[in-house]
Amino acid sequence: MDSRLRSIGVLLAGGVGQRAGLGRPKQLAEVAGRTIIEHSLAVFEAAPEIDEIVVLMTPGYADQIREIVERGGYRKVSKIVDGGASRTESTWRALRALGDEECDVLLHDAVRPLLEPRIITECVRALETHQAVNVAIPSSDTVLVAEPVPDGEVIGEVLDRSRLRRSQTPQCFRLSVIREAYERAFADPEFGRRPATDDCGVVLRYLPDVPIHLVPGSEHNIKVTHPADLHIAELLFELPKAVPAGDRRALAGQSVVVLGDTETAELAAAQGARVHAFSRADGVRVEDFDSVAKALDGVGGVDHVVSAPVAAHLDGLADEAAGVDHLGALNVARAARPHLRGSLLLQVPRGSGALHASTAAALTGLTRALAREWAADGIRVNCVNTAASPLLVAQTSLDILISDLSGQVIDVRVDGA
Ligand SMILES: Nc1ccn([C@@H]2O[C@H](COP(=O)(O)OP(=O)(O)OP(=O)(O)O)[C@@H](O)[C@H]2O)c(=O)n1
Numbered sequence: 001m002d003s004r005l006r007s008i009g010v011l012l013a014g015g016v017g018q019r020a021g022l023g024r025p026k027q028l029a030e031v032a033g034r035t036i037i038e039h040s041l042a043v044f045e046a047a048p049e050i051d052e053i054v055v056l057m058t059p060g061y062a063d064q065i066r067e068i069v070e071r072g073g074y075r076k077v078s079k080i081v082d083g084g085a086s087r088t089e090s091t092w093r094a095l096r097a098l099g100d101e102e103c104d105v106l107l108h109d110a111v112r113p114l115l116e117p118r119i120i121t122e123c124v125r126a127l128e129t130h131q132a133v134n135v136a137i138p139s140s141d142t143v144l145v146a147e148p149v150p151d152g153e154v155i156g157e158v159l160d161r162s163r164l165r166r167s168q169t170p171q172c173f174r175l176s177v178i179r180e181a182y183e184r185a186f187a188d189p190e191f192g193r194r195p196a197t198d199d200c201g202v203v204l205r206y207l208p209d210v211p212i213h214l215v216p217g218s219e220h221n222i223k224v225t226h227p228a229d230l231h232i233a234e235l236l237f238e239l240p241k242a243v244p245a246g247d248r249r250a251l252a253g254q255s256v257v258v259l260g261d262t263e264t265a266e267l268a269a270a271q272g273a274r275v276h277a278f279s280r281a282d283g284v285r286v287e288d289f290d291s292v293a294k295a296l297d298g299v300g301g302v303d304h305v306v307s308a309p310v311a312a313h314l315d316g317l318a319d320e321a322a323g324v325d326h327l328g329a330l331n332v333a334r335a336a337r338p339h340l341r342g343s344l345l346l347q348v349p350r351g352s353g354a355l356h357a358s359t360a361a362a363l364t365g366l367t368r369a370l371a372r373e374w375a376a377d378g379i380r381v382n383c384v385n386t387a388a389s390p391l392l393v394a395q396t397s398l399d400i401l402i403s404d405l406s407g408q409v410i411d412v413r414v415d416g417a
């Protein structure tokens with residue numbers, strides 16, 4: 001029997017986002033095709049270690065969160081509670097909403113949408129042996145203490161950088177511990193005059209005997225605070241990801257349609273997949289919707305569809321041909337949808353030049369949009385860069401098919417294992 005405590009993820013989204021200056025809470029701003037809070041929600045929803053999610057939302061915006069939760073099917077969300085006037089007041093409200101049963105609480109800034117699942121795993125594991133855990137990264141800047149002087153500021157002290165860490169979230173605690181720290185804080189009039197900027201600050205000040213264990217954070221786990229952070233977050237989401245190598249024999253018996261990439265078709269067949277391969281030689285031209293639809297209608301129910309770039313096989317300027325890859329991907333997606341049970345994989349052409357760049361951007365956008373639209377039916381959509389040997393592209397393609405990734409732009413692994 002599993003004897004571990006329940007783990008509750010608390011998304012702190014009660015702020016107004018004054019520094020971002022958007023005129024509405026920044027957690028509702030869109031980055032990489034989703035609201036910032038939905039990215040955070042999705043990470044907690046997908047984390048096997050998390051049993052329940054509580055959202056603290058800016059008063060007046062609860063309906064928008066309810067809609068996001070319902071539309072996205074975030075089944076772990078148990079409560080949406082109005083946030084308080086400060087971050088610590090929002091935490092305090094969350095702690096009071098959690099009931100009396102002992103559990104582990106992971107308090108996360110909803111505006112850190114790039115949280116990695118690895119961090120949640122390590123935090124929950126650390127809570128098995130520690131009562132308080134924080135996520136932190138080393139400081140790459142030298143940090144100094146400024147002293148006020150009549151004409152401005154001077155350096156009072158340069159801190160020892162080797163010991164400095166930048167605090168992130170989630171900040172994680174046994175419920176009874178964080179609750180006791182907050183009870184003491186909110187009973188202390190001095191706390192109102194000198195509030196803490198994070199939850200660990202409250203524990204350190206009011207329960208100094210509780211050691212706060214540190215788990216390595218990530219440079220990508222940024223807090224969207226200022227307007228430029230929205231652009232940085234967008235770029236970070238666009239970074240191609242690596243895919244873990246899986247057991248490709250999982251494809252055995254599955255029905256896989258491959259348009260154009262013979263290497264991937266052969267490798268899938270070698271793993272025991274029922275492969276239906278189509279190419280221009282068979283009269284299937286992806287820029288012609290009817291020919292693609294006819295091919296897929298003939299197959300019927302299909303677990304995975306892989307769509308390879310066609311530009312290299314077309315006559316004419318490579319740049320002009322690259323545009324066909326965009327239309328081809330749209331046609332394959334449209335034709336595959338009625339038959340698809342598992343996933344669609346779009347291979348992104350290699351190349352250079354403006355048209356190639358716009359095609360690659362279009363396929364990335366298409367992948368993310370389709371992944372969102374088709375998620376409700378359990379269909380995953382990804383794309384993979386093909387700037388590598390055909391064998392590496394084929395191996396990575398199969399690893400993506402058997403993964404649970406969706407909406408991802410994936411780089412071919414260099415080791416090719
Ligand atoms: N009253 C508050 C204030 C902040 N937060 C949450 O705490 C996280 C970190 O706070 P911050 O970046 O400061 O967000 P805002 O308070 O919205 O920003 P600003 O200070 O610029 O107004 C955010 O997810 C924010 O929504 C909260 O739950 N309740």
Ligand SMILES: C[C@](O)(CO)[C@H](O)COP(=O)(O)O
Pocket residue numbers: 087109166167168169197198199223225
């Ligand atoms: C909790 C925190 O994100 C850790 O770095 C940070 O202290 C929050 O500060 P904010 O002023 O509420 O953004």
